[in-house]
Amino acid sequence: MEDPRQAMEDLLESSGSRFDAFDAGARVLSPDEVISILAPQLSDERIERIDAVLAGRTYQVAAVVEGVINTGNVSAVMRTAEGLGFQPFHVIRGDAPYKHSVRTTQGAQKWLDVTEWEEPVACVQSLQSQGFQVVVTALTDQAIPLDQVDVTRPTAFVFGNEQHGASDQMLECADMACVLPSPGFIQSYNISVAAAMTLHWAHSKRVELLGSSGSLSAEDTTRLRADFYIRSVRRAEDILRKAVGD
Numbered sequence: 001m002e003d004p005r006q007a008m009e010d011l012l013e014s015s016g017s018r019f020d021a022f023d024a025g026a027r028v029l030s031p032d033e034v035i036s037i038l039a040p041q042l043s044d045e046r047i048e049r050i051d052a053v054l055a056g057r058t059y060q061v062a063a064v065v066e067g068v069i070n071t072g073n074v075s076a077v078m079r080t081a082e083g084l085g086f087q088p089f090h091v092i093r094g095d096a097p098y099k100h101s102v103r104t105t106q107g108a109q110k111w112l113d114v115t116e117w118e119e120p121v122a123c124v125q126s127l128q129s130q131g132f133q134v135v136v137t138a139l140t141d142q143a144i145p146l147d148q149v150d151v152t153r154p155t156a157f158v159f160g161n162e163q164h165g166a167s168d169q170m171l172e173c174a175d176m177a178c179v180l181p182s183p184g185f186i187q188s189y190n191i192s193v194a195a196a197m198t199l200h201w202a203h204s205k206r207v208e209l210l211g212s213s214g215s216l217s218a219e220d221t222t223r224l225r226a227d228f229y230i231r232s233v234r235r236a237e238d239i240l241r242k243a244v245g246d
Contacts, residue, residue: 015078015089015114019227022237024244031226037243038229038236050228053085053111054221056214060154061202062088062132066120066170067161068191075109076192077159082108084203085213087224090127090156092117092170110231120170132156134174136166137194143177151202152209159195 022029029037039047063081068074074091081089089112117123124134135149136158149155158174160166165188171177180189180197189197206213216224230236 015109016112016227016231017115018113019223019230022226022230022240024241026241026244029240029244031222034226034240035222035229037240038226038233041233041236041239042229046232050225050232053228054214054216054224056085056212057087057220057224058085058206058213058215059087059220060215061086061151061199061206061213062090062127062154062156063195063199064090064092064123064127064134064156064158065191065195066092066123066158066166067164068159070162073162073191077195078112078114079108080192080196080199082111084199086199086203087113088156089114090117090123091115092120092123111228120167121173124170124173127156128175130154133176134158136160136170136174136177137180137198138166138171138177139179139188140171140177143179146178146180146198146201147205149176149178149202151205155202157195157198157202159191159198162191 019031021031022034042050063077063086065074065077068077068091078089089109091114093116115123127134132154133150134156137146138160158166158170160170166174166177178198180194182188188194203213230240233239
């Protein structure tokens with residue numbers, strides 16, 4: 001059986017990160033240059049698929065998992081975030097021992113911009129400095145219903161530890177808490193279910209209010225296109241280095 005801590009490390013190691021340029025050795029290639037070099041290596045169908053994905057992508061909604069110990073739960077939230085087009089993904093590590101699950105991301109993690117944090121305050125402060133409102137899914141006296149969250153603003157949704165939920169630090173520094181609808185007897189959901197419900201609602205609400213959830217700037221579109229081309233072409237790095245050498 002795979003070691004749970006190693007499974008988590010492997011998951012995070014295989015995750016994507018913000019792409020700005022490619023160091024080809026002889027010189028640094030801009031996103032436009034990467035696209036020009038790699039485009040002939042892609043089929044028309046693949047280029048069309050990337051175009052469609054980019055049209056639905058946004059940096060205006062971020063998913064944050066705090067102290068989540070089950071690799072399967074992290075994978076599930078990644079799959080939901082990627083499938084709905086939410087590019088930023090933040091992982092705040094916890095102290096509890098990890099648990100491993102056979103559930104996988106199906107490669108979703110490599111298409112996201114994943115950032116790791118050691119503690120919640122730095123993560124929240126960074127998000128707030130970028131203009132995000134940080135919303136924790138938590139059962140607190142001050143929590144508002146999910147449907148009262150304004151997702152036309154940049155919004156980061158935080159999903160806490162499987163057993164104890166969000167930490168006290170997170171609850172203190174976040175902007176607000178929200179609760180999911182629960183008309184049944186149970187008061188809370190499994191983290192992967194809570195994330196799926198929350199992020200799907202955010203996507204649907206943005207489409208309803210904005211016409212589309214996707215909202216990339218021209219710069220982000222080009223940057224992400226270059227990143228997606230690299231991840232879609234076999235031996236892309238070798239091709240880019242050879243192009244510079246030629």
